[in-house]
Amino acid sequence: MQAQIARTAPEFRAPIFRPTPPVPAFDLEPDPFDTLGTVVSVRAGGALYAEGDCATHWYRVTSGVLRTCKLLSDGRRQIDRFLFAGDFFGFEPEVEHNFSAEAVSTATVVRYPRNRLDLATADNPRVGVRLFQITLAQLGKANGRLMLLGRKTAEERVASFLLEMRKRSSFAAAIDLPMSRVDIADYLGLTIETVSRTFSALKQDRVIALPNAHRVTIIDLAALEELSGDV
Amino acid sequence: MQAQIARTAPEFRAPIFRPTPPVPAFDLEPDPFDTLGTVVSVRAGGALYAEGDCATHWYRVTSGVLRTCKLLSDGRRQIDRFLFAGDFFGFEPEVEHNFSAEAVSTATVVRYPRNRLDLATADNPRVGVRLFQITLAQLGKANGRLMLLGRKTAEERVASFLLEMRKRSSFAAAIDLPMSRVDIADYLGLTIETVSRTFSALKQDRVIALPNAHRVTIIDLAALEELSGDV
DNA sequence: CGCGCGCTTGACTAACTTCAAAGATGGTGG
């Protein structure tokens, strides 16, 4: 693979902070985090934090879509996750963020201070357990992506991606893809051309329909699952 | 990429269970896990558990080296992690194991029952925190591998791998590679031929020396770091 | 000593990338 040189630099617009009423950290159970959150808005294309920033907070998506990604010095980019409403992110093993977080579409997130988290954890064992569960779920998903990036073909990657997006759209037949082809490519370890060509081929084969570039309708789900390579 | 068809099926030898004295779960701090562990030995090539097995336990490596991996139906394999002394593994978000765990070299591990873990966690908040930290560290490493598998060239992958093994060998110049070329290939998302050719090229360029197939000496560390692509 | 397995090397091929250009799309201002 040859270097793919620096694509349009992300616009580093300052996030908008607003004073907010307390926001619950987890909606499934009452929690001592409930009073810790602050709402933050980020415009489409804006950065919430950059790789290397001090990881003073962690976050949960309220609305909109974000991405976490990493750059190599020559501009090659790998997207780690797409973040949708309800997703947690910003947990880091180190002091610094290993990824940058940017808004794919205008988004609101709730921000939790990391230090107060430590205090809450000391008080309540359930907090630690909950964090453990969340991190474990993320680890499971990250591990699933290793197979995709290491061993799957372009077609399998795209099919897997569409199925993942379908899952995140509550299994609707019509899927909205808020991210660009560049984002999809950088998520799947491919180029935009390969992603585009693969979409076209799937359309040609009547597996999917493309009403427009950011809308996919699954016509033949069984075929798509077959193509995804996951048994 | 074309399918790489089924390599030698892993030998499913039954693990050897022995009654053992209590083994501490974490060596950095006293912990309520200290009395929960059981020592298990696995012969080189043997499986500790398989993908799909019920995840009743989690583990820590005492000695030897293991690998966790996943297979596609056509035999393509992705190795998730190589596990060395001190490493924890077997944590799963689901009821079932998402990976199989096999011994690269004859290994001993300590096995902790998952249900007793839950009890210990309820009693002691530090347990949850510790688990959170371990999982977080694993997540950080998994995420680092996404860039490697999604965006790096064969040479960058091999260089990164050697640097990782160096780190795991306490930064010694002479590195022991207990795993086969197949394992390295499946860890890096390459073929054995590409791995072998890349080793040969690095040797040719006097970046490394290869006293034998399982021994690497780093001659030019700066060059290797440069080649790894990590800035 | 010879056999077998794993590693290396060579020649060729395929998949994906790169380079290039045309075709949509959407937002803005006249």
Place this chain on the structure above:
DNA sequence: CCACCATCTTTGAAGTTAGTCAAGCGCGCG
């Protein structure tokens, strides 16, 4: 409201990396 422009997407053709197929080497073990 429509035209224009910038941006994103699609498509085509050529190039490159890594994969596939195949053969030879070498180390370790019986």
